[in-house]
Amino acid sequence: MKCPEIFLLLPTCSILHEDRNVIDLVLLLAVALTTLNESAMKTLKDYWSSMEAPMMSKHICMWKSALAFLLKANVWLTFIPGMKAVLEVLKYLYKCNKRVARSRKVPLSEFYVEEIGLSPPLLQQDVTLWRQLKWGQVQEGDNLPPVFCRYPFLLDLQSKINIFNYDAAITKITHSFIHDQVTAGLFQNLYTQAPTPIILLRLRRTALLEDVFRQLSYADHDNFKKQLVVEFVEDSKQTDVNKRDFFLHAFNELLAPESEMFMYNDTQTMIWFPSQPKVESKQYFLFGILCGLALNNSNIVHMPFPLAMFKKLVNMKPTLDDMIEFRPTVGKSLRCLLYDYTDDVIENMDTTFCVHWDGVNVELDPQEKGKPVISANKKEFVDAYLDYAMNKSVERVFEEFRRGFYKVCDRDVVEFFQPEELRGVMVGTEAYDWDVFRQNTVYDGQFHVGHPTIVTFWEVFEELTDEQKKAFLLFLTGCDRVPILGMEQVRMSVSVLPNSTQNHLPESLTCHCILMLPQYNSKERLQSKLIEALKHNRGFWRE
Template sequence: MFYWGGLSSPGSAGVGLSFGDGFKHILGSKRLSELSVKRSLLAFLTADGNVTVVLLNGQSEEGQNERQTSRGGKAPSRYKRFNITLKEQIHSLSSGKHHVVLATQAGMVWEWSEQSTITKPFRSLTNKQIVQVACGDDHSVVLTKDGQLFTWGQNSSGQLGLGKDKPSSLSPQPLKSLDGIPLAQISAGGNHSFTLSLSGAVFGWGRNSAGQLGLGDKEERYVPVCVKSLNQKKTVFISCGEDHTAVLTKGGLLFTFGSGCYGQLGHNSLRDEHRPRLLGGLWGSKVSQIACGRHHTLALIGSSKMIYSFGRGEQGELGNGQRTNQCVPLPVHLPPECSPNQTVEKIMAGGNLSVACFQDGEISAGSCRGMSVLDDGIIDRWILDCENAKAWNRVKSEIKKMFSSASCINGSFIDKSDKHYKTSERQSGLDLSLARLAFEKMAQKQKILLEVESVVRQNLLRSLGSTAPGVEALRVYLILPELLRVLNKQQHGKQLAVDLASAILHLDQESLSVLRRLWTTLPYYYYRTLVKVFHSVLAHFISQMTTQICNRWDEASFLLKVLHKLHDINSKRASRLMDDYFYIKELFEVFASVPFFLSDQQKCSVFFNFMKNVDCLCCYPFILDLRSKRFLFSFLQERQKNVDPPLVCENSLCVKRDMVLADTLAYLRTTPPDFSLPLKVNFFLEDGFDAGGLCTEFFTLLSQDIRKASSVIQASKDSGLFWFSADTSGSSDEFYYLGVICGMAFYNHCYLNIGFPLALFKKLLHLSPTLSDLEELSPVEARSLKNVLMEDEEVEEIFCLDFTVQGKELIPNGRQIPVTKVNRQKYVDLYVDFFLNKSVEYQFKEFARGFSCGNCFDFWRMFLPEELRLQLYGTSKYEWEELRRIATYEHCGPLDKLIQNFWTVFLELSEEHKKRFLIFMYATVRLPLGGLSQLHLKIVRCDYEDADKRFPVAQICFGTLHLPNYSNIQILGDRLIHAITCCEDFGKM
């Protein structure tokens, strides 16, 4: 071991202790393990666990005389020596100006004070198991095994990190603003403090008069602040001087910042640096260790075994044989007795003293202790000991300590490679396969798994705050779903899932936004697990509420809200889950079994108890398939009607068949109806009761009139789809009434045979149309835009385009701005926006207002754009054999000659005649989701004496076909074709 420099008393020039021979006298033959120096106080720990404190005699900064008594052996009059021996082995120490903090192997913390020269324990930290200590001039910081920080002492500059208005404290105070961050190291300077996370995040607080916090300014910080300029630099160690800081990276780079008045930053300058600056003087050399004294810095180059120093040198602390300052790194002149075969094991610095320890038996360098993390060895020991009654108590204690600490969990399962140093808002730094294997291993012993579940519920989740101090603090929300995964397999963890969902929702907006970004980049299989653990518990609660009278809606609401957030980010992920992965299939089974429920009094009671709160599901439509949404929409419609029954129970509309559109507009303009009431239609001079069929006829005829006569929409020549006419006068109210008609059709569960593009339904739901939507409406136009985007040559020369469409400028001075390779994406985006939004802004606004009026039940917004269109427009996918499969019969059977002849004739009809049959039977060619299989067809055999002279008759309200008993297949075919092609009134001749 070699040492250079000295111990000086501040404010007393000429009074000092040079360690030419004095240090050996103080240390004797003992081996050094740890050293800490502040101003006139030196403390060192020897390999046998004993501590010696040395005080230099003279005037202190306060002008008070040093105590004249000393303990221990005889020492020179220039200093006093105090030996500290505790019953417990001491593993680390750190000193301030007037105090020393000690940590024992058992985790206890003791403090020696110059004022009393008595060593006292901190009782408040008795069970905290301290692993690291660091002292500034007048404050102290300790790190516990479970990742907590405690600080005490002076807080004049915010060095305790507790907040601006917090006073100084004589007792340790928890520094909660870093809760959840897995910490690797703590360090303290004169009046500033630092801590380092396992993944290299650096947090600083306290005095910043010279920029020693590295935040780009000189403002003091009263709470820990992340030094973002050091993010992803792979920081592995921090050392603090009185007012400067040095940071070492895993790659051997050295950054310094803070005061440079003595050259202690090494940048060939005496200037202060307010941000971390790479030390260029050691470029190309891999630094393996650093140490900061009060105003000087040491750096060890492991490959060359050379120590470099820079900064203040008045007491020889630079080891260059001189007493001058030095602002660039230069080698320390080690004495000749230093063998070239020896390796520098550790360098230390403090105050004005420097020490180098070699691997020659003189030094026993203690390793830097850290907080606990979970690994395979710990789990294996738990599994081995859990069956032993005595050992089980110890295992439970270890489980409680490990799984009560978010820091310990967040520090576990980090990526073994350097990827975890790249932790960011899109990279968690975790290897979740390690977490999955760990929890699967725990699942081998159910008692361990259930104990973990209990501790997480009772301790861990309750300790989580609303603000995460960094990305690393959010890892727990990615790890716990892996625990839930194995618990769910064993039919456990349901309440834990609810509690975890509640904790997620408790996060503030900023922390939740970061978590959402982590979810977005989560690997597919782990994201699927994340969704499944909440989804499966929600499905269980819903199943429970539909089989017994109970209320689990409060718990379900937490799960629904988290699933909603997961569903929102699903579309932003590179690897998406299919939409049906979010469906709660139990809901459709419930809705499909309504007749079964209603037939049993007890089941009926359970069903209606469940349905009391079912409207909340409309806020989470992603869990419902289209069939469930349709049922729920109808159910809530009926329930709404029964809440406050109106005096009039329907809207009655009478129209002439040849003036359907005109009569409808006159009706709407003259006497605006209550759109919440069902629509009942009568045709002028026709008898009949509307049981649904006449309403269907009405909207089919109305569709025809709108397509032919309306001036507010026009069909695209390319696609045949309808879009608003941009040339129509803005004063027309027809856009509003077109919206009302569409809303009425939707509300009354009828199809309107007008082919609108998906863009319309996106806009109704406040979603932005895209180029693909324009392609559906106008394929030729969209193809031209795609050519602009894909062209390899210079766009300007080939297409000669500017920022105008149809003579309208897309941006100011658009006529003077050519479309180029650089701005072509902007041009396409503006073109699509103009075509689908701005050019029809008034038209759509009026249409949307009318749609919401005609469809006054706001729950229609739970449908997706594709579903909304399907509900209004239906589908035209025909599987004609499906009609035979769904048919039922009266007064006949499927094997009767009449029925066999009917199906032979029908299946041989042309496609057009088959569609005419649908109009004849159902008053529309549009089909619901599921196609023909969702219709009802009942064929009734009618025995007439003059059957061959009669025609088939349809009851469109009930899907019933009255079929005369024709004598042969030829007559049946003729009569059927004549009926479906010549009828003017639907279903009638």
Template sequence: MNFRQEVKRAHQSLNYQSLQNFYARIFSSHSELCSLISDDSLSTDCGIKLELLHAINDALRGMPSIIHKTVLKSIINSLLEDRPSLRSEDEAKALFALLQSPVFAVQRSYTIFAHVLRRAATLPPPERVLLPHYFRLLGGDRLRSVIRHIAQFVAIRQFPPSGKVLPPPSKSRWWIPAAARVLALINAANESCSPSLIHFSELYNMALDHVDLLKEYFLWQSTPNKFSYCQFPFMLSIAAKRYILTKDSEQQMILNARRSLAAKVSRRHPPQIDIFFLNIRVRRSHLVSDSLNEIASKQGELKKKLKVSFLGEPGLDMGGLTKEWFLLLVRQIFEPDYGMFVYHRHSRSYWFSTEEALELNEEEQFAMGNAGDEDLTQAPGLREYHLIGVLMGLAVYNSTILDLHFPAVCYRKLLSPPIPPPPGDESVLLGVVQQPTIEDLAEIMPDVAKGLSELLSYEGNVQEDMCMFFEVSLEEYGSVRTWPLRPNGDKVHVTNENREEFVALYLDWVLNASIYRQFRAFYLGFHSVCASNALILLRPEEVELLVCGSPTVDLAELRKVTEYDGFRPDDSIISNLWDVLESLNQDLQRKFLLFVTGSDRVPVGGTGEMTLKVTRSSGSIEDLPEAHTCFNQLVLPAYQSKSQLSKKLTIAISNAEGFGLE
């Protein structure tokens, strides 16, 4: 029958008998279902008639409940049937079709859905690997629908509603592990696509933010063979992972503080409150050198809570001085005069300088040399890289956002491997991207990456037309330097036959070999603070979010948490304020955020985690300070019109340098 015409006729006549018979027949047997949707001539679609399968499922959404019940009864029969006649791939095809069924969107179907999930999760390996291949055929919207059904299934089983709709947890402990394993197959399918079908955050299950995350983490650490959500980190939100990392760090901080206290007591020294903190004392005039010396002398205290003080200046660090220290130190180290990082204007990102590569001999230029841990505090060229790594680690553990502009590949390197080897073990290369791609290079040097792509696809004679050698030339600080990519590379022509080798060596040189010593120091600095198994849970993109925050400003969420002193939320001046802010472009909104918080990015938990206080201030318009002022003095009652407020506010935040609000 013509399926769509039959659906239309049934809706018009309200007679669904033929469709009920059709659904009962195809879902009562996996072999019947496979016979309907399979077509071995469709090699590009893995032999599945996707259009027909989608039509069957889409039509089912608008069917009466009697047909949904019929489908569920038929699926039960199909799960109970013997399948000796099924081909190996047919079982995977049938389960792929069932997992998309809209009948599993409701709670009353979960007992059956659980068995479908278990059957899919326990397929023999040769058949199970077909499922990610099939999932890749789905578009983003259909894949989201499958994920949504499974995520809701997990949430309701984890936090069952009142009533007796679901079996008791003691009889359904396998439900969530089965669902998690199917989600793992979907995640594998999504990760294997370039670009991915959906953003990785769409696999987050926000309901899991409310489970006992530390219990899950310690269960994962102590009993790896027992189910824990940490075995499936793609299900855990970045907020959940940050909570685990923070709590783990807090326990390490407490442990270090206790050790310091015990050492004080054993030496009969009077204990002081300072032993519970990492106290950094620096001079503004010697910011980098003082910070290097402080961190080098307090390596064993890096996991304590950070407190910063500027020598010769009064004041207690309630968070503001720490933010200022981070801000000023990062700004100074990234200055071109320091020669550590090169700014690439096309990608608007920084990358490590290859200055250290000049000091390598010819043999070292083709193999990544190691610098032992002890060299990091001695070699002038590496100390600052180690310091930046420490700063990033301290920022994560102290919930501070840094104004860093590294490409995404930097965070991949930072998790390669996620847990460093034991001290003294130099057999493992640290911070090395395996098989770097042109896409990785494009994050730093898009113009160079485009040139390499054109080289690979060039149809003419590469040697005669391009006259290239096995060399790499990079411009840094206004001068161009050239290095051979292999011994005597300046005499080896790039040809059509060896151009793939040339591109591979070029990528490895830029992203790994030429900066290995610098990045190793940077890597060890970060992990000297963030040495935690919780890092295994994180994706590189999530590490970047923890360090740098999100660039998206949600003013509606910020408005919900704003407090007022001397104003009411419905005052006209307050309404005008938010109207003006919402009318600004994203760049000015971020500058406003920088002006009132010291950072133009939003913490991992979103704007809802921030605090903003608008205070009525006395004074005249003439007394209004310029950009270096507290925001509360901008919101004077005299500014009753939007135009006045908009003009003054826009000028102020356009020139703001990041002075915070109390």
């Protein structure tokens, strides 16, 4: 192919965006493109990398449309070579898009092919085949179906979450079976309890962190991938409520200043790993395990880290934007230094490569103490500052945290997520939509949308403050944040509290998102009893 430019022109032709031409034209074009020689491919990639966003979108659209057509028509297994070629072309485009300046980048969402996630059986089969290939149980071959897990940039957030949950469920089952078969053999002649398919934490509410850290310290690391069950000494029941209860209070204690595990930003709203840790490194390893257990068991937790932490978890480098998020004053000053200040201003600032971070003065260039910042080395200074604050200063404790996290979660699946997505999945969002919440509510037993108690309840709810509404969400679900996929994921069911009187408080079953409401005889009583219940934080955490 002496003229690779033809591949730049054809995707702009409307005829190639029509379903009727996918098989006879687009698939053949994809195969031809992926067989270009090295020189022609380099030329093509350079062209793609220099494209403006609107033109790049046209190219992406053509190949995505072909992929979607084959999936919707359920004929993709008939055209395996062409399908694989289309996937490879989209991979080329994705990588080229990553190379361009931010102002010209196409949003990652433009690569999403929703049709991949519309069939849960397809995703499950795909994950299974992907795993079998990674474990060497299946050999590569021309007739092997394409594996979408190898192209995670095509997966929308719902698909990624489904894959993560399915993979975690399979891992729990297979890991428990294999590990327990081996362990059972070792202990078959001893007077000991047989291995279980769960990891059980038996905790005292009054010594939560002490108990959980001790038990995690002595646990077999293979058990971390099993299903988590939490039991409180004060109440031997094992329910999902206990699990949510445990994560809420454990993270509240861990992130409190008294734990001395983290440094805080100037406004005390975000945390970061300390450069001078006051606790043992092992504590960060155990904290990583806790975060992994929360994710692996679908529990949103309070983790007010900047995006930099989630970037580092998926092996991406923090940037100046991350410093601006964590320390706005410092970050914005560095940005001004890079882009706004003139040479004269920089030299008159009398700034050196010595910075103050986490209570300590640090020489960013140990070979030249007091090295002045000038226009010629301003980028070197900013890069060194960011690298120290986000990487070097926290390397030891962060590596312990990451090691613990990946003792629970599979790195290759976690890395499907973009950092923003991973943060949302782990800590939720604050995208509250109370209208959607009300629309999704269902009623049980005597209650219905027009029942006087229900009408009054919503009148009272609308009059709550924003903080009280968040407290209600906490009371109902065990978390005051919204799942990353939106308020649609929160579906409340309201039923009558059995055997209740006018003096009873509303109650909730957080594991099922059920509000149990007495039939109060006035709006004032309903309002006072609801607010009193919310002040208890959550009804099922009782000493």
